Amino acid sequence: MIRALTLFLCLIGTAALSESMKLAVTTSFHNSGLSDVLLPVLLEETGLEVQLLIVGTGQALRLGRAGDVDAILVHSRADEDVFVAEGFAPYRREIMYNDFVFIGPSSDPAGIANAASIEQVLNRIAIEKALFVSRGDDSGTHKKERALWQAAALDTETFGAWYKAVGSGMGASLNTASALNAYILADRASWLNFRNKSDLKLLSSRHPELFNQYAYLPINPDKHPHVNVEASQLFENWLTSSRSEHLINAHRINDEALFVFNASK
Amino acid sequence: MVALVPIATLKDVTVKRRGKTILGPISHGLESAGFTIVLGPNGAGKTTLLNALHGVERLSDGSVTWTSPDHASYKDQAFVFQRPIMLRRTVRQNLAYPLQLLGHNKNEIETEVMDWVGRVGLNGVLDHFAPRLSGGEKQKLALARALIQKPKVLFLDEPCANLDGRSTREIETVLSEVNTAGTSVIMTTHDLGQARRLASDVVFLLNGQIHETGLAPHVFEAPKTPEAKAFFQGDIVE
Amino acid sequence: MNEIWAGLLAAFHLIVTLDGDLVEITLRSLQVSLSALVIASALALPFGTWLAIRRFRFRRATIATLNALMGLPPVVVGLIVYLLLSRSGPFGVLGLLFTPTAMIIAQVVIITPLIASITHQAMRELWAEYHDLLISLNTSNRQRVLTLIWDGRRALLTGALAGFGRAIGEVGAIMIVGGNIDNATRVLTTAIALETGKGNFALALGLGFVLIALALLVNFAIHALSRTERHSTW
Ligand SMILES: Nc1ncnc2c1ncn2[C@@H]1O[C@H](COP(=O)(O)OP(=O)(O)OP(=O)(O)O)[C@@H](O)[C@H]1O
Numbered sequence: 001m002i003r004a005l006t007l008f009l010c011l012i013g014t015a016a017l018s019e020s021m022k023l024a025v026t027t028s029f030h031n032s033g034l035s036d037v038l039l040p041v042l043l044e045e046t047g048l049e050v051q052l053l054i055v056g057t058g059q060a061l062r063l064g065r066a067g068d069v070d071a072i073l074v075h076s077r078a079d080e081d082v083f084v085a086e087g088f089a090p091y092r093r094e095i096m097y098n099d100f101v102f103i104g105p106s107s108d109p110a111g112i113a114n115a116a117s118i119e120q121v122l123n124r125i126a127i128e129k130a131l132f133v134s135r136g137d138d139s140g141t142h143k144k145e146r147a148l149w150q151a152a153a154l155d156t157e158t159f160g161a162w163y164k165a166v167g168s169g170m171g172a173s174l175n176t177a178s179a180l181n182a183y184i185l186a187d188r189a190s191w192l193n194f195r196n197k198s199d200l201k202l203l204s205s206r207h208p209e210l211f212n213q214y215a216y217l218p219i220n221p222d223k224h225p226h227v228n229v230e231a232s233q234l235f236e237n238w239l240t241s242s243r244s245e246h247l248i249n250a251h252r253i254n255d256e257a258l259f260v261f262n263a264s265k
Numbered sequence: 266m267v268a269l270v271p272i273a274t275l276k277d278v279t280v281k282r283r284g285k286t287i288l289g290p291i292s293h294g295l296e297s298a299g300f301t302i303v304l305g306p307n308g309a310g311k312t313t314l315l316n317a318l319h320g321v322e323r324l325s326d327g328s329v330t331w332t333s334p335d336h337a338s339y340k341d342q343a344f345v346f347q348r349p350i351m352l353r354r355t356v357r358q359n360l361a362y363p364l365q366l367l368g369h370n371k372n373e374i375e376t377e378v379m380d381w382v383g384r385v386g387l388n389g390v391l392d393h394f395a396p397r398l399s400g401g402e403k404q405k406l407a408l409a410r411a412l413i414q415k416p417k418v419l420f421l422d423e424p425c426a427n428l429d430g431r432s433t434r435e436i437e438t439v440l441s442e443v444n445t446a447g448t449s450v451i452m453t454t455h456d457l458g459q460a461r462r463l464a465s466d467v468v469f470l471l472n473g474q475i476h477e478t479g480l481a482p483h484v485f486e487a488p489k490t491p492e493a494k495a496f497f498q499g500d501i502v503e
Numbered sequence: 504m505n506e507i508w509a510g511l512l513a514a515f516h517l518i519v520t521l522d523g524d525l526v527e528i529t530l531r532s533l534q535v536s537l538s539a540l541v542i543a544s545a546l547a548l549p550f551g552t553w554l555a556i557r558r559f560r561f562r563r564a565t566i567a568t569l570n571a572l573m574g575l576p577p578v579v580v581g582l583i584v585y586l587l588l589s590r591s592g593p594f595g596v597l598g599l600l601f602t603p604t605a606m607i608i609a610q611v612v613i614i615t616p617l618i619a620s621i622t623h624q625a626m627r628e629l630w631a632e633y634h635d636l637l638i639s640l641n642t643s644n645r646q647r648v649l650t651l652i653w654d655g656r657r658a659l660l661t662g663a664l665a666g667f668g669r670a671i672g673e674v675g676a677i678m679i680v681g682g683n684i685d686n687a688t689r690v691l692t693t694a695i696a697l698e699t700g701k702g703n704f705a706l707a708l709g710l711g712f713v714l715i716a717l718a719l720l721v722n723f724a725i726h727a728l729s730r731t732e733r734h735s736t737w
């Protein structure tokens with residue numbers, strides 16, 4: 001046991017040697033498989049190791065505020081603006097976007113597949129009182145979903161038992177929806193990578209409101225002097241390079257592109 | 266040749282358990298001629314008295330003062346309990362334990378252990394697990410473990426209760442030897458024959474009180490109290 | 504049923520191919536939980552024993568607290584350790600958050616009360632048995648504690664194993680303080696949570712079987728060790 005302890009101490013010792021930074025990202029970034037495409041290339045080309053903390057947007061913002069990470073990559077515009085206004089990040093830089101999709105039972109009891117607008121999609125679900133699983137965890141996806149209900153003039157507080165806020169990550173929520181055969185709002189990447197689809201099917205997407213902008217926010221060293229500014233700058237430069245643009249646009253699952261690179265170079 | 270010398274002063278010694286006084290209050294100058302036998306019927310308080318003298322029994326009141334500072338502390342005394350306490354170790358390790366506590370070196374311990382294991386006749390079970398020994402073997406081990414400490418005062422609470430006739434005689438020989446070598450012995454027994462063989466002096470206990478004391482020949486031949494007389498004749502005393 | 508079968512197959516595949524990630528994650532799990540076990544035992548065994556032999560004023564309150572701490576949900580421990588180690592927390596300067604050290608700290612907090620409580624139970628009995636002898640032999644407190652720990656080591660081993668089981672199977676706390684970072688703080692349980700989140704049940708279950716196998720293995724190993732050691736004496 002003492003040997004295990006020494007071994008372990010040695011391992012921490014060596015881990016600290018290489019250049020690395022901590023990045024809080026949303027679940028979708030990782031679940032899409034994009035991180036597995038980008039990070040090894042980054043490591044090879046620049047020697048920078050990015051340690052990912054895969055969390056919801058709410059927690060990513062918290063980790064950033066506390067200075068526990070060097071940068072965050074999230075998708076929740078309003079929160080990002082507040083974050084910058086409070087000075088926790090000097091700026092936000094748009095990187096890419098993906099989109100949200102409505103998933104539901106293949107029988108589509110609410111008939112959302114042929115709805116003309118998001119407002120119609122949501123109204124049909126609400127009128128039908130079809131089972132709907134909400135992330136309920138204050139993540140970017142959850143915030144998006146709430147904003148959509150609000151825009152459709154529907155109050156989630158008044159919903160009955162058919163509206164289930166599960167308070168879990170995308171994967172766990174998808175598992176729940178799959179088990180209940182319920183409707184759910186998911187990001188396309190998580191959905192395409194999801195392996196437990198059962199009877200669920202993609203029913204509605206490509207509405208303009210469903211686009212989802214990712215932004216990179218380095219933590220301000222004025223707030224947290226210990227952050228690795230060099231590393232986060234290096235990562236930002238690489239992430240907005242043509243190399244990264246190519247990798248992001250070329251990343252496909254089942255022959256579907258997931259992300260569109262739109263960083264200003 | 267034998268003369269009583271004061272060894273300890275008991276002042277208001279009282280032991281109460283669950284509101285009941287099981288010993289005392291005793292105020293008494295304890296005198297010994299070297300081998301003190303404590304006698305009395307079951308429940309008289311013999312074990313409690315020995316425990317109180319040694320200091321493993323919490324006194325409810327009073328105090329015990331040893332006359333000679335050489336007798337006063339735990340390290341000058343050793344105790345063989347009525348129900349032998351076996352460490353969950355081998356016989357060898359049980360014997361070595363008191364010496365290890367004192368920081369003796371390995372060779373010394375080995376020599377002493379082998380010496381004592383021979384004297385109490387436990388050679389055959391040296392590496393057996395002590396809690397699995399027979400009642401008699403446990404008694405012998407507990408005695409050897411007490412003697413290996415070379416105590417100035419040795420307390421024995423019915424050390425021969427589980428022993429057969431032969432083992433009893435062997436143990437009595439050992440006890441006489443250590444007593445001659447200068448160890449004061451304070452021992453309880455229900456074996457009146459043994460008491461007569463070993464005692465230099467007697468403490469007769471009844472109902473938690475010291476009822477009668479004196480040199481062994483006097484007490485046995487001419488007890489002053491009718492209760493002691495009856496007890497020595499094998500009658501029931503209350 | 505189908506899924507369990509697929510999980511078994513996945514586990515089998517991972518093990519026979521000595522999957523690199525699996526080996527790394529498994530070793531890290533062992534590293535973290537064994538370190539936590541060693542540290543927790545070093546604290547809990549003497550403390551639990553001391554609690555059994557000493558009478559002091561707040562003894563009952565201490566024991567009650569210990570038992571309450573034993574039921575503390577790991578996530579709460581994780582959250583508290585997180586807040587303490589966060590850069591904005593009191594120990595932020597140490598930079599320990601999201602490192603294996605943070606995970607070890609959280610696990611130590613989780614299993615120390617458990618081991619101490621089991622130790623206390625076992626040692627109370629042994630102390631009742633040894634009490635008169637150890638007092639008569641004029642032992643110091645230190646000697647008493649050491650003697651009890653040594654002679655009660657079988658019961659303590661059980662306590663330590665319970666602690667290890669709880670540590671290696673724990674996910675809530677180490678997810679929060681470790682962050683489940685690939686190649687840095689990902690262990691079996693957090694990997695299982697991650698794969699479950701991806702709906703990748705077969706792999707998650709496979710990792711789960713590895714975890715069970717590992718726990719069994721450590722249990723057997725420790726029991727075997729203690730048996731060979733006892734063999735000569737019993
Ligand atoms: N912890 C206790 N609580 C209550 N009563 C006790 C306790 N310990 C001893 N006693 C009682 O005190 C009395 C004296 O006990 P003690 O063991 O001293 O007797 P003894 O003379 O040694 O008897 P024996 O010859 O049977 O060994 C007994 O009646 C016993 O039941």
Ligand SMILES: [Mg+2]
Pocket residue numbers: 311312313347422
């Ligand atoms: Mg008795």
